Amino acid sequence: ALVLVLAVRCGRHVSRFVSSDDPEKLLLVVLGVTLVVAGVAQQLQVSAAVGAFLVGIALSGEVAEGASSLLAPLRDLFAAVFFVFFGLHTDPASIPPVLLPALALAAVTTATKIATGYWAARRAGIGPKGRWRAGGALVARGEFSIVIAGLAVTAGIEPSLGPLATAYVLILVLLGPLTARWTEPLATRLTGRRVRRRRVGAAGSAAPGPSGEHESIEGQDTVGRA
Incomplete structure (x- = not known):
């Protein structure tokens, strides 16, 4: 809840703190903040993945766009490793x-x-x-x-x-x-x-005509065309 409040009210300040024109610095800062928050979450008996997820929510604007492009290769690599690890534990x-x-x-x-x-x-x-x-x-x-x-x-x-x-x-x-x-x-x-x-x-449920007989849709269409 605290991270969500900070993301909504102070997201710009967090992004400014992390922001950097050097892609390598931006990558290292984002990874460092993620590890710190994930470690704190783990110490609080909360999933480290949830902490990392909240870091992503807190970042916004150009920092989020730049970090997304930089982290995409690492995301694909770690995702593949995660599924391999999960498969190793599945009989x-x-x-x-x-x-x-x-x-x-x-x-x-x-x-x-x-x-x-x-x-x-x-x-x-x-x-x-x-x-x-x-x-x-x-x-x-x-x-x-x-x-x-x-x-x-x-x-x-x-x-x-x-x-x-x-x-x-x-x-x-x-x-x-x-x-x-x-x-x-x-x-x-x-x-x-x-x-x-x-x-x-x-x-089938059409109303009877003047002659007392039911008029079908086909008959009505024929009369209309005539």
């Missing part, structure tokens, strides 16, 4: 017993991700087809689950969470390209069927 034999819970989680989060993407695209003024495509593209994004599970496994909180997260992410990785490709066509077909059913239902 492949422990994945099959958790496949059913992982499939259930994948089914639930697939539906919620598609709904979230649809809602966000709708808020942005995107058309119906683009909304479904946005929702389908979100399904493959599940790598952060491994990060959370890795923190829990490393801390010894719940060792069984590692295989479950691994199976869950693998399922989403396989399912993601399929949903990105087929969500919009399937939604369009289902929507088209519902519209046709409504039209057929409306035609």
Whole structure:
């Protein structure tokens, strides 16, 4: 809470303190501040990752942009090392017993991700087809689950969470390209069927004409064309 308050009210001053025209100095200062805050968070029995995350929130403006470009190669390197380390602590034999819970989680989060993407695209003024495509593209994004599970496994909180997260992410990785490709066509077909059913239902329940017989939509169209 303290870091968030400082980021909102004193973010400019923090950025000025860290700012430097020399890229090497900027990189070293950002890394130094991150290590200090992460170490303090660790001493307070809080995750060091949370402390580093709050440092990123506190930085803004040109400093944030410059630090992002400088830290991108290190981010990719450490991310790869993290996943390798997580894989070393995951026994492949422990994945099959958790496949059913992982499939259930994948089914639930697939539906919620598609709904979230649809809602966000709708808020942005995107058309119906683009909304479904946005929702389908979100399904493959599940790598952060491994990060959370890795923190829990490393801390010894719940060792069984590692295989479950691994199976869950693998399922989403396989399912993601399929949903990105087929969500919009399937939604369009289902929507088209519902519209046709409504039209057929409306035609069946049409009011009787002057002669006492029900007039179909086709008959009305024919009269209109004539």
